[in-house]
């Protein structure tokens with residue numbers, strides 16, 4: 459299946475996600491019929507079979523999702539969602555901040571800025587369940603964590619503050635930034651699980 463990957467482009471690190479998915483698709487042997495493009499409104503979303511929700515400022519992204527009429531279309535989106543950092547906050551069923559109107563697509567409670575001001579940003583090699591090729595070098599920037607997760611959630615990695623990587627159905631949420639750096643194993647895993655396989659040459 460060709461990939462039609464949208465990156466929600468209302469605020470946050472959009473171009474990094476586009477570049478990371480393009481690199482993942484290239485490594486998977488996909489040609490130009492697989493695409494990565496920006497999503498700003500419901501019509502753009504209708505063309506996607508996968509969507510990235512980038513990091514940025516979750517209160518701002520949440521407000522712009524509502525303003526652009528994207529809340530219901532995102533809730534009923536039939537493809538997989540790859541959500542990082544602020545994007546992970548938006549996927550939750552519960553968030554510790556009333557300014558966020560979460561999509562409720564992953565059964566989890568999320569704490570924003572769970573690592574506190576002292577550790578705004580750090581890097582760590584984390585062990586991830588089911589990911590071959592060794593630990594993942596993760597960049598955390600004012601990162602959230604999931605404090606609880608429902609039975610349908612597959613936890614991929616934890617830190618002492620809480621869950622930092624998980625999956626539910628076709629969705630993946632990560633509290634760090636896999637789009638920084640050129641390790642595309644998580645992008646490739648996400649696409650594979652959606653049925654977007656590598657093309658054998």
Ligand code: GLN
Pocket residue numbers: 512513514515516517542543544545547570571599600601602
């Ligand atoms: N803590 C930020 C928020 O909740 C997310 C930070 C990020 O995406 N790098 O908006």
